[in-house]
Amino acid sequence: MAETPVRFGILGCAGIAQKQSKAITLSPNSTLYAVGSRSLEKAKKFAAENGFPPSAKIYGSYEAVLDDPDVDVVYVPLPTSLHVQWAVLASKKKKHLLLEKPVALNVAEFDQIVEACEANGVQFMDGTMWMHHPRTAKMMEFLSDTERFGHLKTIHSFFSFAGDDNFLKNDIRVKPGLDGLGALGDAGWYCIRSILWATNYELPKTVTAHRGPVINEAGVILACGSSLQWEDGKTATFHCSFFTNLTTDITAVGTKGTLHVHDFIVPFEEKTASFSTISQIRFAERALPSQNVITTDLPQEVCMVSELSRLVKSIKEGGSKPESKWPSISRKTQLVLDAVKASIEKGFEPVQVGV
Missing domain, CATH: 3.40.50.720 (NAD(P)-binding Rossmann-like Domain)
Incomplete structure (x- = not known):
């Protein structure tokens, strides 16, 4: 049956x-x-x-x-x-x-x-959705490899796309009564999630928003950035924007290696996705990064639905x-997002991340 x-x-x-x-x-x-x-x-x-x-x-x-x-x-x-x-x-x-x-x-x-x-x-x-792509697990294998990557020191994440005049005037993401978090909620969410993912969901101690965010007349953020700091010295930055060319990048740098991915939110191709790594290269040396290609029969959004359905069926x-993992990850992402917003509102002062 x-x-x-x-x-x-x-x-x-x-x-x-x-x-x-x-x-x-x-x-x-x-x-x-x-x-x-x-x-x-x-x-x-x-x-x-x-x-x-x-x-x-x-x-x-x-x-x-x-x-x-x-x-x-x-x-x-x-x-x-x-x-x-x-x-x-x-x-x-x-x-x-x-x-x-x-x-x-x-x-x-x-x-x-x-x-x-x-x-x-x-x-x-x-x-x-990108959390459920098999590439994401493969990238974490590299970040967890102390021989090839070492220990994470800094991560930089970008998500931007250029909205046209109609988008910037009429889309729900620029309306305070609908999606009032604007670019920070829509695009910054992905950046913050990627940073937390790379740090194994360890919350930063403080968040400091970058000066010069773009805010529309209704008070909605259209572009912003932030720096994040951890007690052990790790740092991160992100930038999100409705004004600049489509960019969905992660760069994670460890003591022995570096990871680059240029399409982390939606892979350029549906059934294959890649990322590059490079390990233990000195300044005077020349070496091409290793290209890692991951294939999948199911797009990442299908993987997400399938995983949720599996959990529901098990219940x-x-x-x-x-x-409990999934609501916990969402909550930590929201905590950092809230801190970035608070830092902007407080004149770009450092804000401690809540718990």
Whole structure:
């Protein structure tokens, strides 16, 4: 007998939901089961355009998706300002959560989400897809190799893209009442996550925002950067922007080696992804970096959906407890993001990262 797939419901018809709908369809252990929008017609159109099976439930409200007893997981791609409301309600309805990033406007809001998840025994995962690509695990193998990489000393991360005039005026990511964290929440989230990933999720002691952020008339950050400092001397920097050429880079430097990756958020190719490493080279020596190519049958977003579905199935059928790693990683990312925002607001003074 074929195994029952994990059934996903989607709240809203945001652009990113199109990609995740495809991922749910391609994942071997999940299925598109329902979609809800504030407009029934919009939900019908979204389902028709994104490969929903004929049996899928189409609802004219978010509440109807949450009230459907056969929905196992809800994917929430709504504006950040709505996350705490709908994620908490979904948890109370015993729905497991795939929540888009940034997870909340601040860590206090996120803690409400986590408390609801824990109280109702549901799995939480945020939508940071690159974490699930097999390349990410291979890169960590290099960073953990004390013979080739040594000990991490500094990491630099960049995510920028050039938004056009329409984006800079009308996109939800520049609206204070929708995604009020702007570039810091949208692009900076990835940079902060990559830095924490490289440090094995050790929180920095202090964060100091760089001077000269770009902030629109509504008070939303359109470009910014920051430095991070650890008690043991490690440092990191990141820059995120809605103004400059598409760049998604990580450079991690250790005592014996260096890692470079130029497409860490979305690989240039769907089934292959690469990164370069170089070890123990002196200044006067010449050596080409080693190119490491990782192949995968499933795109990273499918890997993410498949992993979440595996966890949900284990909870439903095996009596397992929700995996605490994922909300913990999300919370640490939000803590650093909050500290960067606070440093900007305090005139670029160092801010201690909360716990």
